[in-house]
Amino acid sequence: MRIEDVTAVLLAAGRGTRFGGGKLAALLDGRPLVHHAAAMLGGLPFARRIAVVAPGVPDLAVFGFAAVSPAADAPLSASLAAGLAGVEDPVLIALGDMPRVTAGHIRALVAAFAGDRIASLDGAQPLPPALFGAQHLPALRALTGDRGAGALLKGAPGLALPPGAAIDIDTPADLSFLAGAGSRRTV
Numbered sequence: 001m002r003i004e005d006v007t008a009v010l011l012a013a014g015r016g017t018r019f020g021g022g023k024l025a026a027l028l029d030g031r032p033l034v035h036h037a038a039a040m041l042g043g044l045p046f047a048r049r050i051a052v053v054a055p056g057v058p059d060l061a062v063f064g065f066a067a068v069s070p071a072a073d074a075p076l077s078a079s080l081a082a083g084l085a086g087v088e089d090p091v092l093i094a095l096g097d098m099p100r101v102t103a104g105h106i107r108a109l110v111a112a113f114a115g116d117r118i119a120s121l122d123g124a125q126p127l128p129p130a131l132f133g134a135q136h137l138p139a140l141r142a143l144t145g146d147r148g149a150g151a152l153l154k155g156a157p158g159l160a161l162p163p164g165a166a167i168d169i170d171t172p173a174d175l176s177f178l179a180g181a182g183s184r185r186t187v
Contacts, residue, residue: 001113003106005090006131008046009083010037011148012096013054013070018170024057024096026175033169036099038063044103046092052083057096075146084141090115091137093149094129099178100165101129109159121158122166126150 012024012034019026024034034057041049042063051057051065060067068085070078084091090113094101101120106129109118115133119126130153132140140149169175 001090001110001115003110004045004047006046006092006110007048007050007087007089008041008044008092008094009080009087010034010041010049010051010060010065010094010096011076011079011083011128012038012057012060013052013074013079013082014076014097019172019175022056023169023175026169026172028099028169028175028179032058033099033175034058034060034096035063037094037096037101038065040101040103041065041092041094041106044106047089048087050083050087051096052079075144076148077143077145080143080148081141084137087137088134090131090133091140092129092131093140095168097169098128098165098167099169100162100167102162102165105129105159105162105165112157112159114157117153117156119153119156119158120166121160126153126156126158127166130156 025032038060049065051060068082070082117132119130
């Protein structure tokens with residue numbers, strides 16, 4: 001599989017309630033949090049890049065993303081469905097609040113992809129970014145409620161994330177940690 005055969009979907013429409021709102025626009029290393037994941041994915045030659053965004057999320061077009069928006073206060077499953085509308089390629093699903101995932105990890109996921117699905121791993125826990133073959137698109141689009149694709153990753157092969165890359169920003173304390181001692185970046 002080649003990156004050029006994959007559509008990247010960046011989920012960046014969460015409400016950020018544990019953060020107090022405005023999470024993806026909060027600054028990390030001098031730029032909006034969501035720009036870290038968008039810049040990394042934007043530097044790879046995906047077939048398409050789609051960002052699922054809510055109002056207030058910084059513009060991601062400069063990184064090559066087409067923006068789509070779910071209905072206001074829609075659950076995570078609606079964000080997935082919005083991002084996958086019209087997609088027929090294998091799809092990489094990534095999160096806008098995981099700023100330390102590296103391009104090297106994405107390249108390794110794609111290289112290890114055998115056509116079905118593959119997850120990133122934090123220990124034994126499967127998590128995004130994850131890559132799904134086109135045969136999984138109907139199941140991804142049919143998800144309901146405020147759950148992501150985790151159930152579809154059970155039993156999937158996985159690839160360990162580099163040290164420090166599994167952190168996602170849910171609270172201001174997470175952002176403070178990452179901006180301080182946890183900010184060492186892996187490539």
